[in-house]
Amino acid sequence: MARFDAALDRLCPDEDWDGPLGLAVSGGPDSFALLLLGAAARPGDIAVMSIDHGIRPEAAREVAFVETICQSLDVPFTSAKVTLGAGNLQAKAREARYAALVQWAAQQKIGHVATAHHIDDQAETLLMRLARGSGLPGLAGVREWTHLPGSDVPLIRPLLGFRKAELEAVVASAGITPVSDPSNENPAFDRVRVRQHLAEHDWLDAEALATSAHHLAEGWRALEWYAQLDWEEMVSREDTPEGAPQYRYYCNVPRAIQIETVSRIVSALGGRVSRSEAGNAADRLWRGENASLGGVLGRCEIEKVEKVGVEMRVWRFSPEPPRNTH
Structure with a gap:
């Protein structure tokens, strides 16, 4: 897609290209779309990491499935299994995931790392943080360009201009059946409840919410300056x-x-x-x-x-x- 190419060019211009583009791929529809679009946009210049968080027994098979797809696309693949500390499950999984990506980027000399966050993720994040009384840094939402925590490795989100349905269509057109994580349907998690709320109320426009998050991010950048x-x-x-x-x-x-x-x-x-x-x-x-x-x-x-x-x-x-x- 031309939009994806334009996003990559903006977030990672040729003069800043320093090593392959690393993609975090879980096996879900969003990350598989990232893999397919990345392979088309940067043939021969991407690499993939897939992480088993040790939460579900199916995760090892899902990582192996991602490896199979990468082999079919001739994309270098690395797997990792992490151990989570005590505390909030999703927060600890995120911390462990980013730590593994930092280590991988250093070992493989990855130039940039990309994740598959999209418009619907951004809308959910904004609503969650509004409900928690977050300040401007939190309300700025998911950043298009930042660094992996605790490192100088650039972290980019080239799919923030895409709806989830568009990404699912990309994967379906490639004949890939993505994996399904049951935690994405578990109402015990705040994000799942917010996602369900968005689906039930048409007046809550995900694209408009994501646009608001973008404006808030601009305000936060001005404050940082x-x-x-x-x-x-x-x-x-x-x-x-x-x-x-x-x-x-x-x-x-x-x-x-x-x-x-x-x-x-x-x-x-x-x-x-x-x-x-x-x-x-x-x-x-x-x-x-x-x-x-x-x-x-x-x-x-x-x-x-x-x-x-x-x-x-x-x-x-x-x-x-x-x-x-x-």
Whole structure:
């Protein structure tokens, strides 16, 4: 399809092509469509990984089926079996899947990795996150271009302009019967309930919802740009006389930017903090109170900025001193 070729050219232009395009293929209709479209668009320059999450006994046969289809298309294939940690099943499966893809990309010198997220996935994601009260980063939905978590491997979603029904038609026209994961029909999962709700209510237009997610993503990119500017112009490192690291932040921006900058400062000092925690800390500092978060202590002062001749809030961050346990 011309739309798929155009999406690949936009997300992975020729000058950025560095190694084969890696495709994550589970054996479902969406990922098989990704395989078929990818093989047609980049013949001889794609590779496939299929992952057994160890959740269902059928998964090993499904991975073997994907391998058979790849052999028929002369596409290099790699399989992996992962072990899931305790906690939310779908979240842990996603974490393990991405970790396996990162390792595969490094071993096979994969240039970009693509997954099969589409318009209907995007609509479901937006509704789920709205229901959870997510902020702008969450409402931006599934990104067309990002990185595999914890790596510098580009992760692209070239099918975000396609409806699920279109992808099913691509697979059917190739005479392939995709595998069916019963968890996709299990109402115990939030996504399944949202999917059923979308199917029952015609006024909820998946394409319109996905478009809204795209607009929100543009807003988030603008906020990220502003936060980068705030970091570069308003944050400086000034170590204490003892050599301990300390950051000074002249804060005079909207709260959403404060949250991003505070999070980045905490990270620079070796701590970890959620956006919610960073927001609570920013609120305390804005009121003139100290704030402790992620092993970092933030203190609020008022200081005259010589180059502009006005007083501004200045927040200083340093590693939190050890607590006296006696």
